[in-house]
Amino acid sequence: MDTLVAQYSRPLFENEGSSQEEQLELIQTLPPLSLKFALPPIAQPSAFLRATTDDHSNPDCPIKIAHGTTTLAFRFKGGIIVATDSRATAGNWIASQTVKKVIEINNCLLGTMAGGAAGTMCAGVTPQEGPALYYIDSDGTRLAGNLFCVGSGQTFAYGVLDAEYSYDLEDEAALELGRRSILAATHRDAYSGGFINLYHVKEDGWVKHGFSDTNPIFWKTKLDKGEFSNVTSELD
Amino acid sequence: MLEAREFPPIFLCPVCKAPQLITSKYASTFLFIYQPPKSCQEVLLGITGKDFTLIAASKAAMRGATILKASDDKTRQLNKHTLMAFSGEAGDTVQFAEYIQANAQLYSMRNEADLSPSAMANFVRRELASSLRSRKPYMVNLLLGGVDPITDKPSLHWLDYLAALAPVPYAAHGYAQYYCLSILDKHHQPDIDLERGLELLRLCTDELKRRLPIDFKGVLVKVVTKDGIREIDYDDSKQVQSA
Numbered sequence: 001m002d003t004l005v006a007q008y009s010r011p012l013f014e015n016e017g018s019s020q021e022e023q024l025e026l027i028q029t030l031p032p033l034s035l036k037f038a039l040p041p042i043a044q045p046s047a048f049l050r051a052t053t054d055d056h057s058n059p060d061c062p063i064k065i066a067h068g069t070t071t072l073a074f075r076f077k078g079g080i081i082v083a084t085d086s087r088a089t090a091g092n093w094i095a096s097q098t099v100k101k102v103i104e105i106n107n108c109l110l111g112t113m114a115g116g117a118a119g120t121m122c123a124g125v126t127p128q129e130g131p132a133l134y135y136i137d138s139d140g141t142r143l144a145g146n147l148f149c150v151g152s153g154q155t156f157a158y159g160v161l162d163a164e165y166s167y168d169l170e171d172e173a174a175l176e177l178g179r180r181s182i183l184a185a186t187h188r189d190a191y192s193g194g195f196i197n198l199y200h201v202k203e204d205g206w207v208k209h210g211f212s213d214t215n216p217i218f219w220k221t222k223l224d225k226g227e228f229s230n231v232t233s234e235l236d
Numbered sequence: 237m238l239e240a241r242e243f244p245p246i247f248l249c250p251v252c253k254a255p256q257l258i259t260s261k262y263a264s265t266f267l268f269i270y271q272p273p274k275s276c277q278e279v280l281l282g283i284t285g286k287d288f289t290l291i292a293a294s295k296a297a298m299r300g301a302t303i304l305k306a307s308d309d310k311t312r313q314l315n316k317h318t319l320m321a322f323s324g325e326a327g328d329t330v331q332f333a334e335y336i337q338a339n340a341q342l343y344s345m346r347n348e349a350d351l352s353p354s355a356m357a358n359f360v361r362r363e364l365a366s367s368l369r370s371r372k373p374y375m376v377n378l379l380l381g382g383v384d385p386i387t388d389k390p391s392l393h394w395l396d397y398l399a400a401l402a403p404v405p406y407a408a409h410g411y412a413q414y415y416c417l418s419i420l421d422k423h424h425q426p427d428i429d430l431e432r433g434l435e436l437l438r439l440c441t442d443e444l445k446r447r448l449p450i451d452f453k454g455v456l457v458k459v460v461t462k463d464g465i466r467e468i469d470y471d472d473s474k475q476v477q478s479a
Binding site (some may be wrong): 032074076144146155156158159160161162165180181184185187188225227228229230 | 331406421422447
């Protein structure tokens with residue numbers, strides 16, 4: 001009986017911390033193959049993590065939501081053009097340059113995404129509605145329209161798009177205008193960049209027109225057409 | 237709850253990074269209402285071409301929620317071939333612009349020669365830089381357009397209230413930057429003539445009318461050429477069609 005009582009009346013924290021054997025074991029075991037953690041390649045990872053963590057204002061959402069992006073979609077006689085950049089940012093950190101911001105919902109419906117709280121767009125052709133374009137955002141706004149740009153680079157895209165937009169654009173001109181508008185935004189907005197993702201939604205479904213690097217497109221546009229005259233191409 | 241060292245709460249304008257006065261609607265709950273500063277809503281545009289520099293400035297003089305005047309001239313002529321457009325804090329703008337204007341004219345009288353536009357830009361930059369480091373800095377953003385009297389080369393200088401100076405082929409201040417720079421990136425060429433320059437300006441002002449939720453009451457347009465500075469009759473009564 002005494003042994004039984006002793007068994008259940010040990011001090012509460014007797015086994016807290018590691019025993020002598022356990023400590024020895026910890027010291028003697030071989031280290032794993034690499035002691036290095038994957039850390040962001042910056043001077044102070046801890047400060048960086050602090051800056052990108054937002055548990056103070058919203059405990060449910062410990063990582064700050066990235067807002068930087070540029071997406072656009074517009075309706076024209078040949079269907080709908082959808083174009084996006086591909087950069088993801090967390091504060092000043094470029095987290096990715098190869099994000100797919102166009103969601104292929106099915107063979108005739110596309111969605112775009114822009115950050116966490118910003119708006120999205122839905123583009124599709126249905127037999128009932130014809131070509132339809134909607135802007136939706138996290139506040140609950142839903143707008144049908146001909147032309148929308150969303151994200152931190154939206155104003156730059158609007159500038160180029162509005163200047164030459166017309167419902168009667170030909171397919172090639174419409175694709176080029178969509179591409180050029182995203183290029184404009186990636187040039188001026190630090191939070192947009194990477195690749196231009198281009199889609200054309202037609203009556204019989206969408207067609208993808210590439211996921212193309214902005215850098216060669218920028219230099220080709222500048223050197224062949226003489227645009228971006230504020231950027232120098234000489235090295236001296 | 238704000239920490240002690242966060243007092244007073246400092247809020248930076250997302251456009252110009254200028255510290256803003258915050259109006260608290262419910263002082264006890266720290267719910268702050270952000271109002272875009274007036275200087276961001278004022279439109280300043282500049283475009284250079286092969287033999288001219290165009291300067292456009294919005295005509296609305298705003299204070300609080302009121303437009304006090306719809307025919308305001310936010311430009312000052314510094315000498316025969318240099319024009320300065322300004323936006324920023326009420327009072328500071330005209331005070332600083334006329335101080336620069338007076339000194340430019342004094343220089344011309346003393347030396348019987350005008351300061352070139354780039355020399356003028358560097359003088360203005362120095363004045364702004366020393367003001368920035370004083371007890372009460374001028375909060376003024378500027379565009380300096382001119383044509384060099386010796387080389388006849390047009391030039392445009394962009395200056396902000398932090399005394400950053402940049403010579404550029406085209407420029408804007410405030411929210412106008414966000415809509416117009418991408419348009420000018422695409423359509424501007426260094427060798428354009430005045431007619432084409434005005435077409436580009438039309439693209440810019442149409443876009444501002446279409447997308448800016450502010451009525452800036454149109455723009456006052458002036459052009460600098462080797463013959464001097466003149467105002468251009470610019471019709472902006474037309475309603476802009478939206479997509």
